[in-house]
Amino acid sequence: MSQQTAGPDRKVKASSKTRPPMFLETVVFGAGVPVFAALAIVYGLLTNFTEPVGFIGLLLLAGLAGLVGFFLFITGRTIDARPEDDPLGTIESAAGEYGEFSPHSWWPFVLGLGAAVVFFGVAVGWWISGVGAVIGAIGLVGLIFEFSRGQHAH
Amino acid sequence: MTQVGTIVWLSSELMFFAGMFAIYFTHRSVSDPAEWAAATDLLNMPLVVINTTILILSSFTCQFGVIAAQRHQARRTGSLLNVRGWGLQEWFTLTFIMGAVFIGGQITEYAELVEHGLMISNSSFGTVFYLTTGFHGIHVVGGLIAFLFVLGSSFVAGRFGHREEVRAHVVSYYWHFVDVIWVALFFVIYFLK
Numbered sequence: 001m002s003q004q005t006a007g008p009d010r011k012v013k014a015s016s017k018t019r020p021p022m023f024l025e026t027v028v029f030g031a032g033v034p035v036f037a038a039l040a041i042v043y044g045l046l047t048n049f050t051e052p053v054g055f056i057g058l059l060l061l062a063g064l065a066g067l068v069g070f071f072l073f074i075t076g077r078t079i080d081a082r083p084e085d086d087p088l089g090t091i092e093s094a095a096g097e098y099g100e101f102s103p104h105s106w107w108p109f110v111l112g113l114g115a116a117v118v119f120f121g122v123a124v125g126w127w128i129s130g131v132g133a134v135i136g137a138i139g140l141v142g143l144i145f146e147f148s149r150g151q152h153a154h
Numbered sequence: 155m156t157q158v159g160t161i162v163w164l165s166s167e168l169m170f171f172a173g174m175f176a177i178y179f180t181h182r183s184v185s186d187p188a189e190w191a192a193a194t195d196l197l198n199m200p201l202v203v204i205n206t207t208i209l210i211l212s213s214f215t216c217q218f219g220v221i222a223a224q225r226h227q228a229r230r231t232g233s234l235l236n237v238r239g240w241g242l243q244e245w246f247t248l249t250f251i252m253g254a255v256f257i258g259g260q261i262t263e264y265a266e267l268v269e270h271g272l273m274i275s276n277s278s279f280g281t282v283f284y285l286t287t288g289f290h291g292i293h294v295v296g297g298l299i300a301f302l303f304v305l306g307s308s309f310v311a312g313r314f315g316h317r318e319e320v321r322a323h324v325v326s327y328y329w330h331f332v333d334v335i336w337v338a339l340f341f342v343i344y345f346l347k
Contacts (some may be wrong), residue, residue: 052179060172064165071161099155144303147317148310 021085022076029072032065107146110139160324164331167293171335174289178282178342185278193279194347196270198263205259206340209294212252213333216326219245223322228314242308242322249329250301253294260291286339293332300325 040058049055083089114136121129146152182190222228222242232239264284274284304321311318 050183052183053176056175056179057172060168060175063172064168067168068161068165071157075157140303144307145310148307153310153312 019085020076021079021081022072023085026069026072026076029065030069033062033069036062036065102146105143105146107139107143111136111143112139114139156320156324157327160327164327167331168335171289171338174286175338175342178286181278181282189277190279191347193272193277193283196267196272197344198266199344201259201263201266202340202344205256205263206336208252208259209256209333209336212249212256213330215245215252216249216329219249220322220326223314223319226314226319228308228311228318242314242318243305246301246305246308246322250298250305253298253301253329257291257294257298260287283343286343290332290336290339293335297325297329297332300328 036058040055040062043058044055047054083093086093114132114134117132117135118129119132121127121132218240219242222240222245227241228243229241230236230239230244231241234244267280267283272280272283274280304318304325307321308314308318
């Protein structure tokens with residue numbers, strides 16, 4: 001009974017407070033830009049800009065926050081509102097498909113083996129790294145084209 | 155899902171390059187200014203300006219390729235000269251060529267500098283110059299390999315679909331990122347000196 005009355009109620013509340021999808025995510029990351037930029041300036045003033053590592057690092061940290069925030073903003077403009085965007089959304093309304101995942105694949109193992117052999121070569125002898133690079137290349141091609149060939153060809 | 159992973163990874167890449175910039179500015183602040191100026195005078199400005207222009211333009215051709223991918227158009231509709239009918243393959247091939255030209259220009263630049271005696275081991279500027287531009291160059295080469303994989307999967311796919319479109323998208327993210335890093339490097343190394 002309470003479920004039925006909550007239905008129309010929810011709609012009214014959602015429309016009175018229309019925020020674009022992913023609004024909260026954009027704000028959480030976007031807020032990092034002014035925060036870290038201000039921190040960078042404070043850090044620079046305290047060190048008289050004689051210590052550039054922290055200043056540059058903090059400035060680019062603002063860039064990092066901006067990069068993620070900008071991506072979330074762009075994504076929010078291209079997608080429809082998700083259950084997460086509804087203040088009264090429920091867990092079960094987010095049920096369904098989340099993406100395209102390989103059920104099982106041996107290729108990441110080949111790729112990882114290649115990387116392991118490359119670093120083994122750094123420790124033991126450079127020529128082994130060459131062998132690792134070849135194994136890695138085979139693994140990479142196998143992984144990327146796994147769903148483009150054979151029974152998966154489309 | 156793939157896009158989110160790419161952005162998370164690119165964020166970590168940004169911090170990697172933050173470390174590179176930090177190395178550069180630390181060297182810059184502790185080294186002898188006269189010695190630094192003598193090394194930066196060796197830089198071949200016309201070559202690097204042309205190179206930079208090519209890399210920036212390649213970001214635009216890459217984006218046109220993504221727009222073609224969004225319409226799920228892998229191949230061109232008209233003749234090769236009709237640019238408006240180009241599909242993903244034509245645009246990404248052009249981008250690949252431009253990126254390869256950039257790498258060629260960078261190798262030429264390195265060869266010239268080595269000829270003038272600027273090595274990674276014999277000067278402070280040489281160390282940071284080869285480290286920062288070299289790591290950027292490796293990233294560009296990685297992007298070129300990624301372009302080959304996108305082209306490969308678009309050729310293999312009989313029907314160009316969502317999967318191929320996502321690949322074009324994430325590689326374009328990476329390419330724009332590498333491009334922006336280069337603009338920052340160019341500004342710092344060649345203009346601020």
